[in-house]
Amino acid sequence: MTLSINNISVDILGSSILKNINFQTNKGEIFCLIGTSGAGKSTLLRALNRLQSISKGEIHLNGQSIYKMTPQSLRKSAVMILQTPSLFEGTVEDNILFGVKLNGSYDKTDSKTVARSLLEKVGLETKLLDRNASTLSVGQQQRVSIARAIAMKPTILLCDEITSALDPQSTLHIQELLVTLKREEKLTIILVTHNMDLVQQIADRVGLLIDGKLVEVSPVNEFFNNPTTELGKNFLSTIA
Numbered sequence: 501m502t503l504s505i506n507n508i509s510v511d512i513l514g515s516s517i518l519k520n521i522n523f524q525t526n527k528g529e530i531f532c533l534i535g536t537s538g539a540g541k542s543t544l545l546r547a548l549n550r551l552q553s554i555s556k557g558e559i560h561l562n563g564q565s566i567y568k569m570t571p572q573s574l575r576k577s578a579v580m581i582l583q584t585p586s587l588f589e590g591t592v593e594d595n596i597l598f599g600v601k602l603n604g605s606y607d608k609t610d611s612k613t614v615a616r617s618l619l620e621k622v623g624l625e626t627k628l629l630d631r632n633a634s635t636l637s638v639g640q641q642q643r644v645s646i647a648r649a650i651a652m653k654p655t656i657l658l659c660d661e662i663t664s665a666l667d668p669q670s671t672l673h674i675q676e677l678l679v680t681l682k683r684e685e686k687l688t689i690i691l692v693t694h695n696m697d698l699v700q701q702i703a704d705r706v707g708l709l710i711d712g713k714l715v716e717v718s719p720v721n722e723f724f725n726n727p728t729t730e731l732g733k734n735f736l737s738t739i740a
């Protein structure tokens with residue numbers, strides 16, 4: 501088990517946004533959080549690395565309460581990747597090494613080798629290392645964001661709609677990359693997405709969030725072939 505979420509709720513400005521959420525993730529699984537717009541998927545993801553406070557419940561990462569970790573060490577283990585790649589004006593290498601430099605956890609002498617191997621891992625040519633990141637395509641930038649995330653040697657990637665700004669070809673690249681990271685790095689990946697084709701291609705399990713409640717958690721094939729709840733059936737009928 502990597503993450504254990506026990507009975508958490510989130511209230512924002514007096515509104516109940518997440519209600520008594522419970523689930524666990526396994527090491528090396530892709531868990532897709534799906535659901536209607538405004539159901540609370542991003543809020544839940546943000547709660548997992550303390551970008552959003554919770555009003556009750558507990559969250560443990562590798563057996564430790566995330567509230568007993570410093571936000572810095574938590575966000576090194578549970579790295580968030582967003583819909584729009586947030587790279588700064590600078591080289592691809594600088595962007596990839598940004599997080600590890602902040603944490604002081606890299607060896608300056610072999611930084612180029614580290615950046616090169618990370619770039620290879622995400623399927624980009626190493627000649628891009630010295631390019632200004634802003635000159636890359638959005639799909640390439642998203643892969644640089646992923647390289648920057650895995651440079652931190654995280655246990656969990658928290659991915660919020662990371663393919664929604666991408667064309668189908670780039671989406672396919674990211675899809676393949678996530679599966680490789682799960683397989684080779686044994687990373688746990690929580691992916692918020694509206695792309696049901698992507699979910700069916702890569703998820704191990706699916707969590708369906710409706711109106712702030714996690715109404716169903718099922719293995720992906722079971723969910724799409726035989727959802728166990730009425731809300732699951734209704735959701736699938738709206739996207740068919």
Ligand SMILES: Nc1ncnc2c1ncn2[C@@H]1O[C@H](COP(=O)(O)OP(=O)(O)OP(=O)(O)O)[C@@H](O)[C@H]1O
Binds near residue numbers: 537538539542
């Ligand atoms: N900081 C905030 N202030 C006020 N309301 C908020 C805030 N953050 C989230 N909400 C509300 O919480 C609800 C859940 O939002 P959230 O973005 O988590 O949903 P979502 O399932 O990710 O939606 P989508 O699929 O459309 O991105 C929405 O009604 C949203 O307006």
